[in-house]
Amino acid sequence: MFGTSTNGLTDKLLTFRHGVHPEEYKELSNEKPIERMPFVEEYTLPLLQHIGAPSKPIVQKGQRVKRGERIADAGAYVSVALHSPVDGVVTAIDLFDHPNGQMLPGIKIKADSFSTQQLDQPIPKQPEDMDLDEFVEAVQQAGIVGLGGAAFPAHVKFKIPEGKECRYLMLNGCECEPFLTCDHRVMVEYAEALIDGVAILQGFIQAEKVYIAIEANKPDAVMALREASKDKYPVEVVPLQVKYPQGAEKMMISAILGKEVPAGKLPIDLGVLVSNVGTIVALSQYFRQGQALFERVMTVTGPAVRRPSNVLVPIGTSMREVVEFCGGITDEAVRILLGGPMMGVVQKSLDTPVVKGTSGILVLTQKEVQPFDTYSCIRCGRCLEACPLFINPARLGLLARKGLWEEMEENNALDCFECGACSYVCPSGIPLVQSIRVGKGMIRERKKK
Amino acid sequence: MTIIIALAALGGLTLLLATMLIVANKKLYVYEDPRIDQVEDMLPHANCGACGYPGCRPFAEALVSGNALPGKCTVSSEEGRVAIADFLGVSLGAEEKKVARLACAGGTNVAINRAQYQGLDSCRAAALVSGGGKGCFWGCLGHGDCEVVCDFDAITMNEFGLPVVDLEKCTACGDCVEVCPKDLFSLQPISHQLWVACKNLEHGDAVLEECQVACTACGKCAMDGGDLITMKHNLPVIDYSLNHRTKDPIQRCPTGAIVWLDESGITVKGLESKKVIRKGERGMKRT
Numbered sequence: 001m002f003g004t005s006t007n008g009l010t011d012k013l014l015t016f017r018h019g020v021h022p023e024e025y026k027e028l029s030n031e032k033p034i035e036r037m038p039f040v041e042e043y044t045l046p047l048l049q050h051i052g053a054p055s056k057p058i059v060q061k062g063q064r065v066k067r068g069e070r071i072a073d074a075g076a077y078v079s080v081a082l083h084s085p086v087d088g089v090v091t092a093i094d095l096f097d098h099p100n101g102q103m104l105p106g107i108k109i110k111a112d113s114f115s116t117q118q119l120d121q122p123i124p125k126q127p128e129d130m131d132l133d134e135f136v137e138a139v140q141q142a143g144i145v146g147l148g149g150a151a152f153p154a155h156v157k158f159k160i161p162e163g164k165e166c167r168y169l170m171l172n173g174c175e176c177e178p179f180l181t182c183d184h185r186v187m188v189e190y191a192e193a194l195i196d197g198v199a200i201l202q203g204f205i206q207a208e209k210v211y212i213a214i215e216a217n218k219p220d221a222v223m224a225l226r227e228a229s230k231d232k233y234p235v236e237v238v239p240l241q242v243k244y245p246q247g248a249e250k251m252m253i254s255a256i257l258g259k260e261v262p263a264g265k266l267p268i269d270l271g272v273l274v275s276n277v278g279t280i281v282a283l284s285q286y287f288r289q290g291q292a293l294f295e296r297v298m299t300v301t302g303p304a305v306r307r308p309s310n311v312l313v314p315i316g317t318s319m320r321e322v323v324e325f326c327g328g329i330t331d332e333a334v335r336i337l338l339g340g341p342m343m344g345v346v347q348k349s350l351d352t353p354v355v356k357g358t359s360g361i362l363v364l365t366q367k368e369v370q371p372f373d374t375y376s377c378i379r380c381g382r383c384l385e386a387c388p389l390f391i392n393p394a395r396l397g398l399l400a401r402k403g404l405w406e407e408m409e410e411n412n413a414l415d416c417f418e419c420g421a422c423s424y425v426c427p428s429g430i431p432l433v434q435s436i437r438v439g440k441g442m443i444r445e446r447k448k449k
Numbered sequence: 450m451t452i453i454i455a456l457a458a459l460g461g462l463t464l465l466l467a468t469m470l471i472v473a474n475k476k477l478y479v480y481e482d483p484r485i486d487q488v489e490d491m492l493p494h495a496n497c498g499a500c501g502y503p504g505c506r507p508f509a510e511a512l513v514s515g516n517a518l519p520g521k522c523t524v525s526s527e528e529g530r531v532a533i534a535d536f537l538g539v540s541l542g543a544e545e546k547k548v549a550r551l552a553c554a555g556g557t558n559v560a561i562n563r564a565q566y567q568g569l570d571s572c573r574a575a576a577l578v579s580g581g582g583k584g585c586f587w588g589c590l591g592h593g594d595c596e597v598v599c600d601f602d603a604i605t606m607n608e609f610g611l612p613v614v615d616l617e618k619c620t621a622c623g624d625c626v627e628v629c630p631k632d633l634f635s636l637q638p639i640s641h642q643l644w645v646a647c648k649n650l651e652h653g654d655a656v657l658e659e660c661q662v663a664c665t666a667c668g669k670c671a672m673d674g675g676d677l678i679t680m681k682h683n684l685p686v687i688d689y690s691l692n693h694r695t696k697d698p699i700q701r702c703p704t705g706a707i708v709w710l711d712e713s714g715i716t717v718k719g720l721e722s723k724k725v726i727r728k729g730e731r732g733m734k735r736t
Binding site for chain 2: 346347349401434438
C-alpha cells in the first residue's frame, strides 16, 4: 500500500489536499535527548488544564502531599483529576496567572528541599483485569488528557459512544508545527512504552488496524517505532508528507484513509480514534509504573533561547524556571509563545506555569515577528489554496470585519480550526485567522442566548 | 370571429378571477388595528431593541394590544412618550431611565500594560490573544468596540482609553453590553449612583501594581455599611433595593474603586482615596 522501498520514506508520500509548508526550524532541538528538569521551589497547578469542567481540589492549605498524590478530583464527566508533581506542602489555593491569559483558581505547592524523584505510588490494577468502564474511570483518575495541545480528556475519547465502532486507531506523531520536537523525541526515546500503550488501549477498543502517522522529516522516529513494534504488536507506521497542518486529525485521516470527516462530525463517525503519541505513552506509564500524568515532555526553543532543548518538566513549574534551565533567553527576545509559531498562544510574562497542554515554549526575536503592513485584499486566492478545509478565509475575514456574524455562520466559519495557514500565505498581511476567531466567538455567544 | 372568442374567453376569465379575489378578500380578511401604523409612526424608528422587542413595529403592536406601555421606549423624548400614551389612552408606565455603566476605571494613566498588542484594532480580537495586553485581566482594553457599536454616539473614548457614556444620549439599548469582551458594561437605573468601578477578583495590595484604582478587597466599605454592601468574590456588591442614597462608602475606599456618579456625569471619589494626577500613560512593565 505504501510503496515498495524498504522504509517507505522515499516514495510519493501520502498527504491531504491544500496546506502550506513553513520553514521547519526543527534542527534546533530535534537531536537533543530529553533532559529531566530538576525540582524547583514552588509549583502552581491551575485547576483547569484541560477542556471541560475544572477539577475540584481535595487538599487543604497546609496539607502535606506526596509526589503523584491526587490533589484534585475530576469536576464532571468531561474533566480529569490532578496530581502533585512533588513532595511538599500546599501553601495556597487561590487565583493565579494561567497561560491562557486569565487569572484562574489553582493550587500552590512548596516543594520539600531534598525531595527525590522517587515515586512512592502503588501500581494500579492492571488493564488486563478490567472492563471498559473501569478502564475509562482509571484513565480519568490518572489525569490523562490529550498531550497534542488541546488537552481534551482522554477517557472521553476512549469510551466509544454506543452505536459507533472504532475500526482504526491512529496515533498522531505528525508534529507539523515548526520548531516543536517533543513528540519526535518521545517517539524515539519512549518507543517501547508507546507500543505497550497501544496494546493496553487495543485491549478495550479492538480496532482492526493501528496506524502511527509521522511526518517524513522524522526518519529516526519511523525506524524506532518499526523496530519497537516488531514481534510485539502489529502497527503500521505511516510516513506522511511534510506539510502544515498535517497533524490536525481531520487532515491526517484524509491523508491515510482518503476520507473526509464531514463538517460538524467527529472522527469516530468514520470509525477512527485519533490520539497523540504522548497520551498513549502516559497510559503505559500509569498502568505499568503507577505514574499519573504530572509531568510532560516539552520543547524549549527559538532563536532567542540560549540552549534549545527537550525537557521533561513537572506540571506547574513556572515558565521562567524552565527557560532558565535551558540557558535563559537572550536580550533580543521580544515574543514568548506557548506551542508552535502557527497556533501557539502569546504570553504576557514568563510567570505562568506549565500545564498539561503545553507542548513547547518558543521565544522569538524581532526578526521573526516583524509586523506586516496590512493592505486591501487583492483577491489572489492564495488563502483558498492554503485552507485545508476548503472554506473561504478571505470572505470570512471580510464578513468578520463588517460584523456580519450570521453570514459568517452560513459560510461555515465554525468548521475553521484556526490553523493559520490563510494568514501565513496572505500577501496583503491581513490577519485572517484572527478575524475568523473573533467571528467564531460572536457566533457561539449568540447561540448561547 | 377569432378575436371575439379570444376577447370573450379572456373577459370571462377576468371576471371569474376577480370574483375569486373579492370572495377571498371577504372570507380571509385579517383585521389589523389601524392604530398600529399610527403608533409606529410616532416611535423613533431606531429599531434598537431597548424596549425588549425586535424593533419598532413589534413594539407598536404590543402597545396597541396593551402588552406594553410607552415608557418602555427609552429612545423617544418625554413628549413623544406622552403623545403615544394620550393617543392610546393608556398610562405612561414611566420607567426609570437606564444607562450603561462601566465597571472599570483603569485608564492608561493608572493601569499598566504587560505586553504590547499588535493585530486587529478591536477589543474582541485583542481579548483572544492572552486576554489582551493589559496587566489586569478584567480591565477595559480600550480599543473602543463599544464606541463603534453605539448607534446613538453616546460613547466616546477619553484620553486615557476609557469609554465615557453620555447620559443624555444613552438609550440603554444594550449593544455595548453585548459587544464588550470583558462584560464591563451593564444597564443600570440612573439612580444607582453608588458604583463599584472595578471587576478585579484578586485581593491584596499586589493588585495596585497593575492598577492604582483597583479594588483590593480590603472590605472597609462593607464593614459599617450594614447590609448595603457585602463582599462577594473579593468585590463589593451593592444591594440597590436598600437605601443607597448615601455617599458614605466612597469615603472609606482607600483606592477610589467605589465612586459616586453625579447626575451630570461627574465621578466623585472619597476624600480618603489616593489622588491620581498623572496625565501621561503609565506604560508597560516588562516581565
